[in-house]
Amino acid sequence: MLSRKYRLAAVAIAAMLTAGCGSELDGAAQPAEIDVRTLDVGKYSTDPLEVRYTYAPDLSNRTQLSMMRLAGNIAVGPEIDPRFTYSATPIPVPYAHTASRVLTPDAAAALDRNGLLFGYAARVSDKSFEKSGNPSTGSTFIDLTVMQFPDEETAARSAAETDAIDFAVAADANQPVILSKYPGAHSHWRPGIATIGSTLAHGKYVVHLFIGVAEPQLDQLTALAEQVYAVQLPLLDTLPPLSREDMLRLPYDPDGMLRRTLNPNGLGAPNVTSQAVFGLRGFLHQSTDQGYWNRTMNDAGVDRYSISDYTRLFRARDDGSARKLADVALELSFPGAAAVPGGVPGSSCGEKTNSAGYSVKRFRCVLVYRQYVATVESDQLADAHQQAAAQYALLANSTW
Template identity: 55%
Template sequence: MLSRGIRFAALAAITLTVAGCGSTIDGTAAAGELDVRELEVGKYATDPLDLRYTYYHDLSGGANLALMRLADQVVTGPEIDARLKYGTGAVPILDAEKATKTLADVTQPVLESNGMMFGYAVGHRDTPADKSGKRPEDASFTTVTVLQFPSEEAAKKAAMEIEELDFELAADANQPVQLSKYADAHTHWRPGVPTIGSVMARSNYVINVYAGLKDPELDKLTELVEQVYDAQAPLLDALKPLNREDMLRLKYDTDGMLRRTLNPDGFGSPDISSQAAFELRGFLHQVSDQDHWSRVMRDVGMDRYSLSRSMSNSSMVFRTRDTEAAENLITVILENSYPNAADAPAAIPNARCGESPTKDDYSTKRFRCAVTYRQYVATVEGDQLTDAHQRAAAQYALLTNSW
């Protein structure tokens, strides 16, 4: 159905807003380093998470780990086309109903009957969002949904049936389109309407594309769809499909990012929205200005990112190339979303704090502070500056206490 808009849910992000119990600090100061035992950390724990939480493999955790793994292999806007600088959100998909946030509602039974396992959907466009979050009428955009099925046969069948149902929603107006580079793709458009839909099976995966331009020019629309497949297909070719046993056995926090991330509650169950670790691409799905942050993060060699979020906490950790790169990143980490300078905790070397210009937004904390230790940069948030300082101190101590 090519008349539908992008129906992204709660993860429509703004620039880098992706979006602690005992006070005793363990550890011993090394030569030339701050003695973190002297820091004022308030109530926030400074022990690595794995000393307070143990992950026991289960289906829910495995599904979320599978989503994180897939997110790292789903294409970003600038990888498709340099014009598509801005992300419009991401939708993690754990069931067929959630997939209808970006696919037509009528496809839900098809997804269920073919055994859809999980998926991830992302959006991009060439203009930033307005205050309402709506897409301007003349904006170029893509919506890319990647779903994994139990087998290649199931994926092929699902792709064909998705196209049939989508086409039939406006059968009197839609026309089939053949892509010269991707003969296996099922594609259609509605003449006079500047959008196009396409779906293609790739191994056990299904890639669904919904894209639009300012003008209803079929050659340019098909070119855009082929650009999506050019960028997305190789990423999936490099990602071995999982079966349900594989999902159950996925390793938790393999690079030790979550153990380094401030988590006051000590609850570490994998959750792609609130307790997760990603590579660069997975991080970029969570910000608006993907072009800007892609350049920033590539310049500092950022290869791993983690977040720990709850009602009382929002913390992030970035792993960069080396100490110098981390020091470069901390100089820009607050500039767009927390641009108003705020006092930093004096005891922590190179710490930075900023105040948000956003008012009356319950989801945005007033202050964000950033600290750096070796190749890591971390951010914490609080509505009171003293609390933000204590969180920053606990996060810094946590980084020094991790190995």
């Protein structure tokens, strides 16, 4: 046992060390880290999201979380074939009527009648998409939609009805097509037109394909449809379907990504397009150049990605991988030079040129904190600097 004198000395030394190095609470600096309380964060909060927002499961929230989960098991272009390097904006399907964006409009009634729970549509091509989102002339493209239904019976009925409705749009010209490797798929094409539609029930899931090639060659269309099914169906086998009760029990932010993502308004309701967490596939569906970002993210070991409006957060393999990812985060869309925010270690900023990327914001800043890489965007560079400072401070304040 230590004497009282030595116990008091130990307490005094511990107190001095704490005062010198700070604690992880309230943004105090750790050894070799800055004191984030000195950063110019402007109006932005540096508190983790749960301090300002409490998640409450409801019908809308459960559907948004279900679509995020599904997006992680929908094939991306390079998985199907390395030539499919480009992507268009994915289309979430929270309700039957929203499916009209990817299916024949009249199919919505059939989906609703069969109790569609949710869906998600991804689009890839061997050429970059037009600004309108349409495939480029002469491209080979794939529209891949996956939907989940309450049971296998409603899924099978929906697949058959969806194809029949689409076939009837041009019943005098369309012809049925049999896929030799997937005879249960409902498929058709119009001779002379370089596209094919195919719908297949797979357990409680329905997979719908709309595929186009450069020339109206049926053998190319059927081979590509079978190739997509060969990649997509095993991914669904690893994703247990959800009941309505399961959907309500989905975790909101199990990896703590959203709590670390700058959220100026403190509004945390899940939204698959603006307040969401994904794995790598979910990020790639939202990337216009999947080939480039697939290589880049795999090199960095990125396994989680979150988005809150214009803020993005990536979790890399380790600190070194995060720094390498940050080095290339501006190259494609923000190649113009821009001043860096003062006091934010290892940060960089870029300006969007007229021809670069699809972002509507002018400036982007990138920062690294341990294994996390974040990007913030604004039309005003000073505002982007304050966001970057706030995001860095938030990451430091979210280590507990």
